[in-house]
Amino acid sequence: MLEPRHTSNSPSSCNDNPCFLTTGSQQKLSKQSTSLMLQQGTYNVSQERSRIKIESCVEGDLNVVSSQPDTYANNNVAKCRTLVAVPAINMEALAVVPFRRKSGNPDFAQRRIRRPFSVLEVEALVQAVEKLGTGRWRDVKQRAFDHAKHRTYVDLKDKWKTLVHTARISPQQRRGEPVPQELLDRVLAAHAYWSQQQCKHQLKPL
DNA sequence: CTTAGGG
C-alpha cells in the first residue's frame, strides 16, 4: 500500500546537507546531525558502527526519554532486584588501554560518508601512480589530490587496491560508474611495472 | 607521521 520515499536506486546523494550548516561553532554537532539524516534516509545499516552512531546521535540530539510513571518504575525496580552476574573484570587492564580517537578527540569517531571515486579522480590517480609508483601515497596525494580534503593518501592507496581488483574481474562483476577499460589497462600496467621495480629506483624523476 | 595490509 504505502510506497517508500526513495524512488529506487542511487541511495546516496546528500554529500553536503545545506540544511545543517551551522554558524561555525558546533561543527561536531552539525556533522552528527547530518550523519543521522543520512542514516534515516539511506538505511545504510550494515556495520555495527552504524548502530553505535545512531544511538549516539539520539542520545545527544533528540533526547529520547521514556516517560514512565514513578510508581510503576519504582515498583518494578524493587521487585526485579534478583541476582545479577557481576563479571570479575580487571580494572588494571582497562585502565592501561590508551584508545585515543583521531587527534585527541575522546568522542566517537563517526565513519566518513562514502565518496565513490569519479572517473576523473581515477584518471588522476592512475596518472600519479604511473609517475610515482605504489609506495609513496603521500606524494601521490599531494600531486593529484592536494585539494581534495576528503581523499587521504590512505584512501588513495585503498582505491588503487580496488582498482587493481576491478581491472582483474570481469566487467559484469564491476559496480558503480563504469571505469573506462583504457584506464583499467593502465592500472594493470602500472601495477605490474611498480611491482617488479618495487625495491629498485624509487626516486621520483620529477 | 607515513607504509603497508588486513578488517
Add this chain to the structure above:
DNA sequence: CCCTAAG
C-alpha cells in the same frame, strides 16, 4: 572506509 602494527 576503518584499524593499526611497523618503520
